[in-house]
Amino acid sequence: MVCGCSALLPLPNPRPTMPATPNFHANPSSTSRWIPRQPMPVAWTSVQKTSALLWLLLLGTSLSPTRGQAKIPLETVKLWADTFGGDLYNTVTKYSGSLLLQKKYKDVESSLKIEEVDGLELVRKFSEDMENMLRRKVEAVQNLVEAAEEADLNHEFNESLVFDYYNSVLINERDEKGNFVELGAEFLLESNAHFSNLPVNTSISSVQLPTNVYNKDPDILNGVYMSEALNAVFVENFQRDPTLTWQYFGSATGFFRIYPGILVQADRDNREHFKLLVEELMVKGVGVVDQALREAFQILKQFQEAKQGSLCNQAIMLISDGAVEDYEPVFEKYNWPDCKISTLADTQENVMEYLHVLSRPMVINHDHDIIWTEAYMDSKLLSSQAQSVMLLTTVAMPVFSKKNETRSHGILLGVVGSDVALRELMKLAPRYKLGVHGYAFLNTNNGYILSHPDLRPLYREGKKLKPKPNYNSVDLSEVEWEDQAESKRVLFLTNDYFFTDISDTPFSLGVVLSRGHGEYILLGNTSVEEGLHDLLHPDLALASDWIYCITDIDPDHRKLSQLEAMIRFLTRKDPDLECDEELVREVLFDAVVTAPMEAYWTALALNISKESEQVVDMAFLGTRAGLLRSSLFVGSEKVSDRKFLTPEDEASVFTLDRFPLWYRQASEHPAGSFVFNLRWAEGPESAGEPMVVTASTAVAVTVDKKTAIAAAVGVQMKLEFLQRKFWAATRQCSTVDGPCTQSCEDSDLNCFVIDNNGFILISKRSQEPGIKLRKKSIQT
Numbered sequence: 001m002v003c004g005c006s007a008l009l010p011l012p013n014p015r016p017t018m019p020a021t022p023n024f025h026a027n028p029s030s031t032s033r034w035i036p037r038q039p040m041p042v043a044w045t046s047v048q049k050t051s052a053l054l055w056l057l058l059l060g061t062s063l064s065p066t067r068g069q070a071k072i073p074l075e076t077v078k079l080w081a082d083t084f085g086g087d088l089y090n091t092v093t094k095y096s097g098s099l100l101l102q103k104k105y106k107d108v109e110s111s112l113k114i115e116e117v118d119g120l121e122l123v124r125k126f127s128e129d130m131e132n133m134l135r136r137k138v139e140a141v142q143n144l145v146e147a148a149e150e151a152d153l154n155h156e157f158n159e160s161l162v163f164d165y166y167n168s169v170l171i172n173e174r175d176e177k178g179n180f181v182e183l184g185a186e187f188l189l190e191s192n193a194h195f196s197n198l199p200v201n202t203s204i205s206s207v208q209l210p211t212n213v214y215n216k217d218p219d220i221l222n223g224v225y226m227s228e229a230l231n232a233v234f235v236e237n238f239q240r241d242p243t244l245t246w247q248y249f250g251s252a253t254g255f256f257r258i259y260p261g262i263l264v265q266a267d268r269d270n271r272e273h274f275k276l277l278v279e280e281l282m283v284k285g286v287g288v289v290d291q292a293l294r295e296a297f298q299i300l301k302q303f304q305e306a307k308q309g310s311l312c313n314q315a316i317m318l319i320s321d322g323a324v325e326d327y328e329p330v331f332e333k334y335n336w337p338d339c340k341i342s343t344l345a346d347t348q349e350n351v352m353e354y355l356h357v358l359s360r361p362m363v364i365n366h367d368h369d370i371i372w373t374e375a376y377m378d379s380k381l382l383s384s385q386a387q388s389v390m391l392l393t394t395v396a397m398p399v400f401s402k403k404n405e406t407r408s409h410g411i412l413l414g415v416v417g418s419d420v421a422l423r424e425l426m427k428l429a430p431r432y433k434l435g436v437h438g439y440a441f442l443n444t445n446n447g448y449i450l451s452h453p454d455l456r457p458l459y460r461e462g463k464k465l466k467p468k469p470n471y472n473s474v475d476l477s478e479v480e481w482e483d484q485a486e487s488k489r490v491l492f493l494t495n496d497y498f499f500t501d502i503s504d505t506p507f508s509l510g511v512v513l514s515r516g517h518g519e520y521i522l523l524g525n526t527s528v529e530e531g532l533h534d535l536l537h538p539d540l541a542l543a544s545d546w547i548y549c550i551t552d553i554d555p556d557h558r559k560l561s562q563l564e565a566m567i568r569f570l571t572r573k574d575p576d577l578e579c580d581e582e583l584v585r586e587v588l589f590d591a592v593v594t595a596p597m598e599a600y601w602t603a604l605a606l607n608i609s610k611e612s613e614q615v616v617d618m619a620f621l622g623t624r625a626g627l628l629r630s631s632l633f634v635g636s637e638k639v640s641d642r643k644f645l646t647p648e649d650e651a652s653v654f655t656l657d658r659f660p661l662w663y664r665q666a667s668e669h670p671a672g673s674f675v676f677n678l679r680w681a682e683g684p685e686s687a688g689e690p691m692v693v694t695a696s697t698a699v700a701v702t703v704d705k706k707t708a709i710a711a712a713v714g715v716q717m718k719l720e721f722l723q724r725k726f727w728a729a730t731r732q733c734s735t736v737d738g739p740c741t742q743s744c745e746d747s748d749l750n751c752f753v754i755d756n757n758g759f760i761l762i763s764k765r766s767q768e769p770g771i772k773l774r775k776k777s778i779q780t
Contacts (some may be wrong), residue, residue, distance in 0.1 A: 206258035249415070399412070565577060694714055722761065
């Protein structure tokens with residue numbers, strides 16, 4: 001079933017808003033003045049030239065509360081705002097080239113198509129693609145089940161078996177004489193981008209064992225020897241479906257075979273990783289197990305006597321780091337009449353026997369249930385230095401003994417499985433089809449989030465990132481609604497939700513589209529020759545996380561960037577490359593339309609080099625196809641914020657989950673009006689100038705009364721430039737009022753420039769920019 005629904009979500013406000021406070025009410029004769037009820041003198045006016053997205057606020061004793069009149073006339077305040085706004089607007093339009101870019105899209109408007117997005121059809125298509133991908137993972141696991149059961153059927157247990165295998169902890173280890181240690185022969189490892197750049201061997205698997213298991217135990221040796229047959233299947237599975245990641249077999253005897261083979265040694269990184277995990281363990285209090293055991297036995301006894309419940313095998317298993325009692329009276333009353341355990345040494349052996357007992361009905365019926373896990377973190381990538389983490393789900397199936405002599409006993413040989421990176425799954429919901437604010441998400445059958453743009457499984461503790469305790473049991477409502485008392489920068493969006501199940505899995509897929517321009521997709525067209533020429537400009541880049549071409553299947557393609565792969569596809573140098581032809585077509589079109597911006601910015605940069613004042617650090621633009629252009633107006637060593645527009649700063653670039661922040665904010669305001677943001681600088685000069693300002697505006701096109709966002713363009717500049725422009729503007733006075741008697745630089749007058757969300761851009765106090773203006777700060 002495919003369904004759709006709508007909701008109004010508070011996400012950044014597209015209209016200018018005042019800080020919420022009971023001390024103000026609106027003057028009905030003006031939308032740009034606010035009169036205080038209290039004697040505290042305050043005046044507002046909007047910076048008109050920037051479409052009211054900045055506000056000028058004056059506080060101080062020089063504003064008389066009598067009849068709302070001020071010693072500084074409101075006309076003067078408006079003059080300051082208009083002067084500052086005019087200078088600012090002229091600067092950002094000039095250096096961004098926004099008017100030129102809007103004209104270039106306007107020139108080709110007649111050749112464009114704007115189509116309405118069918119959310120139900122979109123979620124259905126994405127679901128089918130995901131179903132096909134996950135089916136291939138199931139088939140790979142089924143191949144492993146068949147191979148493992150067949151290998152066990154043909155294997156005769158040998159008590160005196162001698163056999164060497166690759167032990168993950170010992171491989172490539174040498175003794176003091178330089179010889180390889182036992183079970184530690186030479187094992188070739190190469191860094192592999194498909195496996196998160198970990199050193200692996202894709203031709204063979206390796207074996208891991210717990211430290212308390214003897215690696216030459218006959219049961220271990222026979223199991224490892226038998227499971228060697230899986231190596232060929234691992235490789236065949238990976239060749240058949242190169243999107244597969246880790247494949248493995250966990251044996252009931254205690255070993256773990258993993259493909260591709262990997263180096264798990266006690267090196268510094270791994271020691272730090274396990275220290276991190278151990279630090280999470282906390283011993284608190286004493287478990288009152290006696291009452292819990294009594295209650296558990298009584299519940300099972302009641303169901304057994306009443307023949308209720310599932311009528312399957314019953315078991316109570318307690319896993320603990322120790323016990324303060326032996327609970328002998330409980331076992332004597334409830335358990336010993338039917339079960340004899342002579343000593344505590346029998347415990348480990350009997351626990352393993354329970355596996356066979358509990359699995360016996362499945363073995364006898366030969367039920368190979370397919371299990372999909374909830375989301376979990378890839379522990380191979382979770383280290384003390386981790387800045388992000390990969391979330392996975394695993395498909396697993398049991399492996400049973402098919403030998404006639406053991407079939408009635410229900411022998412569980414182990415479990416095989418394969419990991420699925422949720423990030424790879426979400427790539428099947430292409431970002432460009434979802435609009436600026438749209439997104440896709442996955443849910444489990446328990447209603448928990450499997451993947452969502454706002455699912456943040458890590459939290460910061462000092463310099464370390466650690467997993468949240470409940471990161472894989474987060475409800476949809478917890479990520480769809482703001483859970484903080486204080487809002488930041490918000491937009492009000494009306495979203496439509498479309499959802500459906502993914503067949504043969506416990507998962508469901510949701511797609512969210514925002515109303516307005518989010519309901520439409522812009523389609524352009526150009527010749528390959530013209531587009532290819534403009535695609536080769538050095539200032540152009542593509543969204544590295546988006547899939548323009550499939551590069552993770554053929555090993556020869558994995559080293560290609562998306563731009564390199566697209567060029568090989570367009571020039572037909574590689575007929576084996578598969579690309580998203582619709583997305584490639586849109587990139588070509590955007591490359592042609594935005595190409596004149598390079599010449600425009602270059603000419604500006606040449607003129608700037610002759611001027612004494614350097615105003616803007618850089619200009620940039622992005623299109624709905626993930627194309628990004630940028631140009632520096634200063635030397636790279638003088639850029640205030642070096643992380644901006646790099647993968648290190650996810651908020652400023654196109655990612656798998658989101659459009660850049662400056663693009664999203666601009667798209668919710670009228671085309672041509674600029675949105676301003678303060679950023680903490682990341683660069684060599686950041687200590688002296690802690691903040692920079694980005695200003696961006698949207699470029700929209702309209703066809704047949706339907707409007708779509710084609711691109712966004714902007715600039716980044718030092719905050720100090722805005723401050724100088726503002727203080728200079730406030731030194732002016734209206735000619736009718738005579739010479740200036742006061743200005744914002746006077747000690748008894750505080751002036752602020754705030755953005756449409758109430759954040760301070762400019763203030764006398766250097767520590768206040770970036771802080772949200774509140775009632776308390778107004779009264780201070």
